[in-house]
Amino acid sequence: MQTYKPIIGITMGDAAGVGPEIILKSFEHKVVHETSRSFVIGDASILERAKKFTGSTKAIRRIKHPREAQFDPAVIDCLDLALLPDTLPIGEVSAEAGNAAFQYLAKAIALANDKEIDAICTAPLNKEALQKGGHLYPGHTEILAELTGTTDYSMMLSAPNLKVIHVTTHVGIIDAINMITPERVLHVIHLAHETLTKAGIASPKIAVCGINPHAGENGLFGYGEEAEKIVPAVEKAQAEGIDVQGPLPADTLFFRTVRGDFDIVVAMYHDQGHGPVKVLGLESGVNITVGLPIIRTSVDHGTAFDIAGTGKADEKSLVEALRQAVELAPKK
Known part of the structure; x- marks a missing residue:
């Protein structure tokens, strides 16, 4: 009360x-x-x-x-x-x-x-x-x-059944990719974990988006950005006991999160995270x-x-x- x-x-x-x-x-x-x-x-x-x-x-x-x-x-x-x-x-x-x-x-x-x-x-x-x-x-x-x-800060968007936190926001896509580093990804994973823990979720389930289509498809798409920039951060967070998975394909990840598989998504850049939230309704975001x-x-x-x-x-x-x-x- x-x-x-x-x-x-x-x-x-x-x-x-x-x-x-x-x-x-x-x-x-x-x-x-x-x-x-x-x-x-x-x-x-x-x-x-x-x-x-x-x-x-x-x-x-x-x-x-x-x-x-x-x-x-x-x-x-x-x-x-x-x-x-x-x-x-x-x-x-x-x-x-x-x-x-x-x-x-x-x-x-x-x-x-x-x-x-x-x-x-x-x-x-x-x-x-x-x-x-x-x-x-x-x-x-x-x-x-x-x-x-x-x-060190990040933007988090919240809508019914979907929370998204961003590694980069108001920069062009080429600049965003250059700004993504393992250290920055790990920091945003920590922010997501701390924010949801304070909100009462004891062990939040965190999902991390890939950068390229299909999260790079094991190097098929892109130039190894996932392996270089995201995987080290996810592995370190997992070693710390954080319940995190990734990099995962963005084209299915938001659906899975709304379904209840995850508590929050770590998006790599502005439109990757904003688009799905706004589809759920501008009036509730x-x-x-x-x-x-x-x-x-x-x-x-x-x-x-x-x-x-x-x-x-x-x-x-x-x-x-x-x-x-x-x-x-x-x-x-």
């Missing part, structure tokens, strides 16, 4: 996208109030504007520090950075919104580093807008790593950065500029991200 409700800072992401709308919709779910003390880090004026699109009747209460939040179910507390006008164009890439998205996240990280909040849950940002705003990062994960001083000193979960979809301002955006991924933030947050 939950006795402590963790304090979770929800960053607004790119204010020109669907972030403000899915945040408002999420606060309509009783489970958010029953399991957490959540507040928004962003622009209160943008939330006020988004009420017109969602039909939300909740009052927006401006605060300057989490200690001022009242966590009243009828009110949404917003740590108001007041960076953007409510006339910000909707559904368009802008440097202003990109910079604001960075500032919201930086504020949340500072609060988490200072133990003022227990976890961060992020609405989506737009990578083009982020970089136009002067912040040259591929995405949330790399910002979190730099601002927490973390060098959650992005979790593991290896950080703080807890961060996120929706597993983008800013959806094409439907921003229409009220059509689905909040289920954010609600699930909040649920997992609660689950992973330090227990007090």
Whole structure:
């Protein structure tokens, strides 16, 4: 039975996208109030504007520090950075919104580093807008790593019956293959094992994808990447007592995992891991950065500029991200 409700800072992401709308919709779910003390880090004026699109009747209460939040179910507390006008164009890439998205996240990280909040849950940002705003990062994960001083981390995606952790993420495929080393693969296996063990799985079953079709077919495909880059890591992890298998062919591995053969898949590169998770439904996927000193979960979809301002955006991924933030947050 939950006795402590963790304090979770929800960053607004790119204010020109669907972030403000899915945040408002999420606060309509009783489970958010029953399991957490959540507040928004962003622009209160943008939330006020988004009420017109969602039909939300909740009052927006401006605060300057989490200690001022009242966590009243009828009110949404917003740590108001007041960076953007409510006339910000909707559904368009802008440097202003990109910079604001960075500032919201930086504020949340500072609060988490200072133990003022227990976890961060992020609405989506737009990578083009982020970089136009002067912040040259591929995405949330790399910002979190730099601002927490973390060098070894990984992205984990979670969907019903499927968890995937990545050896590489936001790099081109040729660069990804060059970045895969036995040391990096072993580290990600360790992260997968530690994360699931902390979540209550005593001996998680871990599967490791190959790089080439059919996991190289014993050298038939590729140039021996599996033998060079993956096999040594798997063998070392097995010697440590970790229940891990691989390299295994990616074309059947995700089906086997959804069926229940494994608890988590170690994917070698971005699309290898993201594609199967997103097939299961954008509305239910959650992005979790593991290896950080703080807890961060996120929706597993983008800013959806094409439907921003229409009220059509689905909040289920954010609600699930909040649920997992609660689950992973330090227990007090």
